[in-house]
Amino acid sequence: MKNFVLLVAVFLSCSIAGAQNLKEPDFIGEAFILKSDSTSLPLEKETVKIKTKAGASVYIVGIGKVKSKIEVDGCCSNTRTATNKSLDIVVRSVDNQTDPLSIISLFRFDNNRKVRKAELSSTGTFSGGSNNNLDYIMFQGRKFGESSYIITVPEIEDGEYGIIVRNPNSLDEKSTIVSTFGIGN
Known part of the structure; x- marks a missing residue:
C-alpha cells in the first residue's frame, strides 16, 4: 500500500511539473502552436495593410465591385508546421x-509570390455590400491559464x-497585428 501511495505521489508531481513548463504568451494577441511533445512554436507577428481596390469597370462604366483586403x-x-490531423x-x-x-479569428490567406491577402469586405453596384468575408476556419476553444485559450482545429x-485577436473591452483598436503560420512545405 505504501508503494502504491508513493507511486501515485511521484506520478502526480511529474505531471504537475510538466504542466507548469508551458506558460501563456507574454502579450495580448500573441500565439504559439502547441506541439505533440508539449513544446511550443511561437507564431510570427505581422502588421497588416488594408487596401481597397475597385475593378476597372467601376471607373469605365460605373458598374462593378470594390473590395477591401488585408495584406501581409x-x-x-x-513559422511552419507539418500537416496534422488536428492543431x-x-x-x-x-x-x-x-x-x-x-x-x-482564424482564417486562411490567398497567397502569391509577394503577398498574402484576405478579403474583408466587398461592395458591388447591383449586388450590395458584404462584410466579414474572411475565409474563417472553425475551431473549438477552451480556457488556458489566466488570460489565454487553447483553440483546437480538428482538420x-x-x-x-492568420490569427487576429480583438479586444472586446476597448473601442480604441490599435494597428491590426496578425499572427501567421503555414501548414506544409
Whole structure:
C-alpha cells in the first residue's frame, strides 16, 4: 500500500511539473502552436495593410465591385508546421471570460509570390455590400491559464493562415497585428 501511495505521489508531481513548463504568451494577441511533445512554436507577428481596390469597370462604366483586403508582405510565414490531423494553438487574450469564437479569428490567406491577402469586405453596384468575408476556419476553444485559450482545429489543410485577436473591452483598436503560420512545405 505504501508503494502504491508513493507511486501515485511521484506520478502526480511529474505531471504537475510538466504542466507548469508551458506558460501563456507574454502579450495580448500573441500565439504559439502547441506541439505533440508539449513544446511550443511561437507564431510570427505581422502588421497588416488594408487596401481597397475597385475593378476597372467601376471607373469605365460605373458598374462593378470594390473590395477591401488585408495584406501581409511575403509569400509565406517563416513559422511552419507539418500537416496534422488536428492543431492546437494557444492564444493570449485580455481575459478568458468571453467565448473565443467571438474575439479570435482564424482564417486562411490567398497567397502569391509577394503577398498574402484576405478579403474583408466587398461592395458591388447591383449586388450590395458584404462584410466579414474572411475565409474563417472553425475551431473549438477552451480556457488556458489566466488570460489565454487553447483553440483546437480538428482538420487543417496545407496553406497560409492568420490569427487576429480583438479586444472586446476597448473601442480604441490599435494597428491590426496578425499572427501567421503555414501548414506544409
